[in-house]
Amino acid sequence: MSLMVSAIGQGLLWAVLGVGLFLTFRILDFADMTVEGTFPLGAATAVAAISNGMNPILATLLAFIAGAAAGLITGLLYTKGHIPILLAGILVMTACYSVNLRVMSGRSNVSLLGKETLFKSHFLASLPHYFDSVVLGAGVMIIVTTLVIYFLQTELGQGFIATGDNQTMARSLGINTDNMKIMGLMVSNGLIAFGGALVAQNNGYADVNMGIGIIVIALASIIIGEVAFGDLTLNQRLVAVTLGSILYRFVLLIVLKLGFNATDLNLVSSVVLALCMMLPVFKNVLNFKHILKRGLDTND
Amino acid sequence: MTKPLLELKDVVLKVNRNTPEEIMILDHLNLTINAGDFITVLGSNGAGKSTLFNAIGGDLSIDSGQILLNGKDIAHESVEKRTRFLARVFQDPKLGTAPRMNVAENLLLAERRGQHRGLRPRHLNKQLDRYRELTATMHNGLDSRLTTATGNLSGGQRQALSFLMATLKRPEILLLDEHTAALDPQTSQDLMHLTNERVQQEKLTCLMITHHLEDALTYGNRLIVLHHGQVTFDVAGEAKAALTTEKLYSFFADIE
Numbered sequence: 001m002s003l004m005v006s007a008i009g010q011g012l013l014w015a016v017l018g019v020g021l022f023l024t025f026r027i028l029d030f031a032d033m034t035v036e037g038t039f040p041l042g043a044a045t046a047v048a049a050i051s052n053g054m055n056p057i058l059a060t061l062l063a064f065i066a067g068a069a070a071g072l073i074t075g076l077l078y079t080k081g082h083i084p085i086l087l088a089g090i091l092v093m094t095a096c097y098s099v100n101l102r103v104m105s106g107r108s109n110v111s112l113l114g115k116e117t118l119f120k121s122h123f124l125a126s127l128p129h130y131f132d133s134v135v136l137g138a139g140v141m142i143i144v145t146t147l148v149i150y151f152l153q154t155e156l157g158q159g160f161i162a163t164g165d166n167q168t169m170a171r172s173l174g175i176n177t178d179n180m181k182i183m184g185l186m187v188s189n190g191l192i193a194f195g196g197a198l199v200a201q202n203n204g205y206a207d208v209n210m211g212i213g214i215i216v217i218a219l220a221s222i223i224i225g226e227v228a229f230g231d232l233t234l235n236q237r238l239v240a241v242t243l244g245s246i247l248y249r250f251v252l253l254i255v256l257k258l259g260f261n262a263t264d265l266n267l268v269s270s271v272v273l274a275l276c277m278m279l280p281v282f283k284n285v286l287n288f289k290h291i292l293k294r295g296l297d298t299n300d
Numbered sequence: 301m302t303k304p305l306l307e308l309k310d311v312v313l314k315v316n317r318n319t320p321e322e323i324m325i326l327d328h329l330n331l332t333i334n335a336g337d338f339i340t341v342l343g344s345n346g347a348g349k350s351t352l353f354n355a356i357g358g359d360l361s362i363d364s365g366q367i368l369l370n371g372k373d374i375a376h377e378s379v380e381k382r383t384r385f386l387a388r389v390f391q392d393p394k395l396g397t398a399p400r401m402n403v404a405e406n407l408l409l410a411e412r413r414g415q416h417r418g419l420r421p422r423h424l425n426k427q428l429d430r431y432r433e434l435t436a437t438m439h440n441g442l443d444s445r446l447t448t449a450t451g452n453l454s455g456g457q458r459q460a461l462s463f464l465m466a467t468l469k470r471p472e473i474l475l476l477d478e479h480t481a482a483l484d485p486q487t488s489q490d491l492m493h494l495t496n497e498r499v500q501q502e503k504l505t506c507l508m509i510t511h512h513l514e515d516a517l518t519y520g521n522r523l524i525v526l527h528h529g530q531v532t533f534d535v536a537g538e539a540k541a542a543l544t545t546e547k548l549y550s551f552f553a554d555i556e
Contacts, residue, residue: 153424155417158401162409165398168390172357173465174383174414 005130007253011246012137013198016144017214018221018241020191023148026222026237028164028184033089034074035192035218037096038067040211042193043200044103047110050201056118060197067193068186070096075182093211100208108208117201133202140198141242144191149235160184161234192218213266216273221245223276248272304368305505306333306356306473311365313348313355313529325351326362327529333473333507337536338499340516341509342548343526344556349509352526353475356507358382369472384414387471389462389479396462399451403442403461406450407431410465438464438494456487463491467498474499476508480515492519513545527555 017039024032042063049059070092077088104110119125124132151157162170163180170177192214200206225237225244232240248269255268313326325348333339343349354360356367358379367375369385390396397406408424428446435442438460442453450458459479466474476495480488496519499506510516516523523540525533532555535543 150421151419153422154419155412155422156419158405158409158422159417161401162398165400166395168395169398170409171379172383172388172390172396173409173412174380175409175417176380 002130003253005134007249008246009130009133009137011249012141012242013133013202014195014217014249015137015141015221015242015245016191016195016198017218018225018245019141019144019148019238020188020195021215021218022222022238022241023184023188023191025219027152027161028181030085031089031215032074032185032188033086033215034070034092034096034185034189035089036211036214037093037100038070038189038193038211039196039199039214040100040206040208041070041096041103042067042196043206043210044100044110044196044208045193046197047112047200047206048103048105050112050115050117051110056116056120056201060118060194060201063197064190064194067196068190070193071185071187071189072182074189075185078185079178079181096211097208104206104208109205111205112201113204117204118198119201136198145238145242149238152234213269216266216269217248220248220269220273220276223273224248224251227276227279303335304332305335305337305370307331307366307368308352308356309366309368311355311367312363313351313360314363317363325529326355328365329530331524331531331534333505335505336503337522338504338506338520339508339522339524340520341507341524341526342511342513342516344552347526348529349526350477351529353388353477353507353509356382356473356475357386357388380414382414385472386475387413387466387469387473388475389459389466389477391478391481393455393458393462393482396465397450397453397458400449402447402449403435403453404428404431404446406461406465407434407468410468413469413471434464434468435461440490456483456491459483459487460491460494463495463498467502467504470502470504472505474504474506476506478509478511481511495519513548517543517545517548525551525555 017035021032021035024030045066046059046063049062050056054062074088074092077083077091078085081088083091101108118136119132124136127135152161159170159175160180160183162173163175163177167177170180196210221241221244223244224247225240226232228244228247229236229240251272252265252268255265256262260268308329308331311326311329312324314322314324316322329348329352341349341352351360355362358377362375365375366373374382398409401409404424404427408422408427431446432443435446440457440460442457442461445453445457450461453461459482463479479495480491483491492515498504508520521540522534522536523543524531533551
């Protein structure tokens with residue numbers, strides 16, 4: 001039972017990554033590698049700030065700003081520097097590695113032992129084990145998802161969606177598509193760094209290598225949510241990301257129960273994601289419906 | 301009616317600048333467009349018709365010359381800025397609408413063409429009745445598909461929607477780049493009638509590229525021919541009304 005609660009808590013805490021990546025991967029329609037650098041950047045920023053006596057809430061918000069700044073750089077390289085988005089993301093991700101070591105004073109792992117964190121507030125600390133991350137994660141996801149849904153329904157948000165949908169048309173309607181992409185990358189990476197700050201406080205440390213495979217985890221929440229819930233509206237899909245993130249944690253739980261090591265999880269995550277993304281192909285190749293029909297149709 | 305709205309003066313536009321393959325697409329082109337003109341634009345492939353539109357729209361920057369709107373040089377304004385007075389319909393139905401957004405959402409986007417977009421809620425539901433009436437004027441079933449993603453519409457419906465979007469917020473200049481060319485003959489004729497009706501009603505100033513000589517003769521009050529990046533033929537009013545396809549064919553034979 002506590003394993004289930006833990007999985008739900010982890011799913012909720014990590015879900016903000018999925019929502020962040022949704023803005024670039026699903027709406028702007030490109031894969032942004034920056035997130036592999038901004039996740040540990042957020043963790044490092046929050047941990048360093050807390051270690052220096054900053055209030056954990058402010059430190060978490062500072063992590064958002066740090067992530068947004070990294071997103072701004074990727075956006076400028078991509079739109080003004082005409083560097084392909086994949087490479088622009090990899091450049092900033094690589095640069096972040098050095099920055100993160102600087103932020104953590106040259107150490108590859110900084111502990112929060114004995115320091116204040118979001119999880120040590122009176123209310124959260126009074127909850128049963130693992131329920132702290134469920135409550136905090138749920139609170140964060142309700143606020144973040146509501147804000148994103150509201151934003152997408154504004155005039156600016158509609159211009160943002162149109163940019164990812166049809167750039168030529170967006171420009172011909174006076175939408176500054178460069179600014180929209182930069183804004184998307186900033187908010188997206190801000191959210192990812194924010195997620196990094198949450199996870200670091202939950203784990204009790206920041207590690208310079210904690211960004212490896214982050215894009216796969218964030219994608220998994222998005223894709224699993226979509227595969228599990230089928231045809232949805234845009235708003236419903238954003239909610240499905242959170243549910244996808246929880247389902248993904250259950251998958252990991254099962255994999256661990258099957259006897260895999262925690263170190264195998266990156267391999268497992270990639271396989272799960274690849275399978276989910278290939279589902280439409282399998283459906284066509286295996287032609288489920290046709291086989292089913294033939295089995296049922298006696299006149300044939 | 302004869303006040304110059306848009307003037308192109310000595311416009312030069314080159315591609316592959318500073319390379320051995322440099323080509324002058326617009327060669328000291330001069331054109332004065334008066335308010336209320338409905339101009340059909342003819343010319344062979346490579347004559348510079350689309351480039352002319354891209355120069356007016358700002359997608360391509362000109363090398364020298366002036367583009368004056370009401371006397372003010374706009375040659376260095378961005379594409380986004382020019383959309384305040386300019387609307388376009390492209391040849392490819394895919395280019396004019398956002399495929400994953402529905403018909404009503406596309407209309408709402410178009411209604412704010414060239415205006416500031418802030419964090420105000422979009423208030424889409426309030427507009428639905430008005431959009432239903434508007435789309436009903438297209439007589440192609442769009443009004444019953446307001447909540448359909450435009451990617452699921454037929455090419456004809458999409459192109460009619462693109463046209464409606466371009467005229468929803470009245471543009472000072474409307475550029476139609478072979479906007480009926482990708483459609484089947486009947487749908488193409490329907491959209492052409494509709495275009496003419498709307499341009500006349502709203503007294504729009506419009507440039508329309510076409511390869512259809514009959515359309516070029518039937519519609520509009522003025523006809524120009526582009527050749528090697530210059531306006532080589534420019535007739536209006538009665539002189540245009542007196543033109544026939546035979547005369548146009550022989551004209552084209554002469555300049556080639």
